[in-house]
Amino acid sequence: MFKRSVSRGLFTSFLLSIFLTVFIGAQASALEGPGITGKISDPSGKPLSGVSITLANDENSVTGVTDQNGQFEIAAPTAGKYLVTIDVSSLPEGISIADPGPQREIVFIQGPKGLIFKTQVGTSADQIIEKRDSKVPQLIVDGLLFGLTIALGAMGLNLIFGTTGLTNFSHGELLTFGAFTAWTLNYLVGLNMLLAVPLSLIMSAFLWGWVQNRYLWKPLRRRGTGLMGMMIVSIGLALTLRYTALATFGGSPRNYNQYAAQPGLNIFGVAVTPKAIILAVIEIVVLAIVLYWLKNSKIGKATRAVRDNPALASATGIDVERVISYVWTLGAFLAALAGITIGINQDVSWRMGQILLLIMFASVTLGGLGTIYGALIGSLTIGVLIQVSTLVIPTELKTVSALFVMILMLLFRPQGILGKRERVG
């Protein structure tokens, strides 16, 4: 019964991923080898043609221009590091390139890279000051998209904490390893993302989820290791995994072979890539399925029972270990999806999980431990908060706002927005 609903869910997600990634596939560019693609429009969305862009390093230099649709495609002669420069004199009067500016450093391994250059009204001199293109709708949309991805990780973190009491400091590495699994299948083995993604989701759920619980956490629980001890074990595990990722895949960020390059769309003045939208849709569907399960399926209810009171759940005949096994598998699945999403939207790096871990903690804390929707609400709020905070604080400190909120929450309302106050004896 439990297996049936799991496999049904996985199959649905699998089909969905195939359908949607085919859809993305139609958008992919024609460029095969290393090079840059993208589109430049003015702040109102009108494409800018004739903008000159140079791709250069110590040995080579290639220049291209944007066509009448504002799109550009410039092939690089070799792989390696290049400096991309927009010739600002080729921009129309009164338009300049927004933060981070008309110059980018880019590293090509194999495939092409998509670049988004946002334009703003004003002269280039404005760019020296770190002022973000602070359109609130853009920030909110960016925040929601980010928050959705975080929600996948936060949900798993929440479920694991709820059912086992473990504060899992290695949860971020589930994202990292999910993303790298996909990268290995895609880049090293050569599978197309359409295949690599679903395959790596399944592999990750098993390898990084089920196996981890079965051979590490379950034996520790049996031994009676206390929660503090297990927390420190999770830290040791995080170190091990993180540096394994570094040793295996190196320090430079990696990209997937497909969908790395994609021009951005302009929807109601908000810049967003098609892949981001599609991935968001996939995420929403998956989250909806998970939430529905938790509420309605037998295993979902059992999970909630275990989370509320493991001893009682066990006494009423629920196989607690089975629920925990399921939670770990699901958690790893969700985390892998989150990691792959970030990998597709940005890149894959050995530290991606560590960077996101505190944000996930903040989301779970904000939403409330032990609640179904808490992780989701917390994540979306944190995502938007991080982005919108850049209106008042420097961009590099935007994570700080999330951490601050988390600390405040733990001080004044540790049960989070949705949680219930713990009853005193």
Place this chain on the structure above:
Amino acid sequence: MDIVFVLEQALTQSIGIQAIIYCLAAAGLNIQFGYTGLLNFGQVAFMIVGGYSIAATVLSFGGSFWTALVVGIISSLILSLILGLPTLRLRADYLAIVTIATSEILRLVVRSVALREWFGGVNGLNGKFAAQFYALNPYQSGIGIGPINFSQNDSWVVTVGWILVAIVILITFLLTRSPWGRILKGIREDEEAIRSLGKSVYWYKMQALMLGGVMGTLAGFIFAIASQSVQPDSYVPDVTFFAYTILLLGGAARVFGPVVGSIIFWFLLVFIGQTLDQTISAGYIPFLTSTQVGPIRFIFVGIGLMCLIIFRPQGIFGDRKELALDGR
């Protein structure tokens, strides 16, 4: 393979500057976690305070080295107050998360472009801010014993460093054998019992946090003085985790735990690193490259930490009965 070279390097590093830094940081954790049961995962924040206090006071504000030391200690106590106020009433896992978050906030702040004028931004602060310290160096040349050798400057840092360690260990010894220490151990086991006996648990925890924090700040001092450079990306949470590994290795709640742990940790880390490096260069391990040696050492640290907790949480010298870990 040059085993002599490897041993030389390992022995030197095991009593060298890194060992001293981590010993001091771990000694602070010993007071906080070992004796009081406070899971402070933000110890590196105190090191940031130590390092940046010296560098910024001298380079950005034109103060003297000695003023800088005072600024560091005071800032450390203030950080303890700020950190302790919200966290000391929280349970262990919340305390852990909040302390890591605080250390990251502090790191991001000193790393920020906005405060680049004072703290040097991403590149940090570099300069001869410890000149007055080195001016006192009595060594005419580097010192060494057998295979262990230090440069002239390093010799002075190492000497002062181990003296600091001795002082810190002495303080730990005196305090833990006193009635004050008795209360900490009581708090570690059951706060409510201690409260019911008329002691202010919150205040004792704060004292433990402050004392341990100052020790962490001393570690930050040595770190900054040794390289005359402070960089934000050196003060990542992993530093705290390594300090915990060292503490657990030597034995938490053992006066010499941090010393033993640090010496053994650094010996092993360098030994493994150098051995790997040499065997890879000689071609014995064809699927690895030299650049991977760095991370591989840390993989061992992670595995080591896990094994310690799982198989021998009391470390080398600890007493299993006294541990803060079992069954919590």
Place this chain on the structure above:
Amino acid sequence: MDAKTFDIDEVQNIFKNVEQKPGSKKPDPIILAKKVVRKFGGLTAVDVDHLEIQRGSITALIGPNGAGKSTFFNLLTSFDQADDGKWFFNKEDITKISPNKLAQKGLVRTFQLTKALSRLSVLDNARLGAKNQIGESLFAALFKPLWIKRELEVTKQAEDTLAQFNLLEKKSDFAGSLSGGQRKLLEMARALMLKPEMIMLDEPMAGVNPALKQSLLGHIKNIRKKGTTVLFVEHDMDMVHDISDWVIVMAQGKIIAEGPPSLVMKNSDVIDAYLGSHHKTFLTEDGKSLATDET
């Protein structure tokens, strides 16, 4: 404060003139509580209108499970926060005081689940109880000559107290190695090290074997003899009958009866509370109900 020593006759005389009804006034109350309320969600756990505890007495707080005794206990000793009400210790308002300050003022409690500090020695456990230890301050602690004299005094007091409880020979053992009953004795000994004016015992007989019970009873009587007021929560009716001077009965958060142990047990309200009110109704042969006479 001078501790008056009472002997049994004197105490019983005091209680001769006290009204046997809930919330009755006592001639010399050491504790006074007014309108104490504690709710958990929709459930009212404690709703005590008025309560006074007589100084120097051994008072028992009894009642069926869920009556709110432990909650009330925790409220009085500041281990829980009330929603409403005030209470006083020696006429001083202790409603919002922190538990450690309360202990310093002379009101000490023990716990139902014994909190003997297992990883400390028996002697250290006892030493922790002593007040005014200069060695407990951080700076003084660094200099042994400053605190060694007081420490020796404390050690002597601890050893004497442990001897009274027959724990002296175990002084160097870890408290964790003691039996459950011995740990209870240790907790009591430790509490007495504070030389409290009043000691509140939370189910002191819980989990104690019969042989040890007598010993414990003896110790509690001794405590009263030295002038310390005792309030305890208990289910063990034999104990209540044996040593208490006065009994307070709680049910469903309220105080429903007060009186000397022999009489209070016969109080019909008390019996109702324990057994449920239907016990009273017996049908005679001709179908009329008859109230029974319970002992």
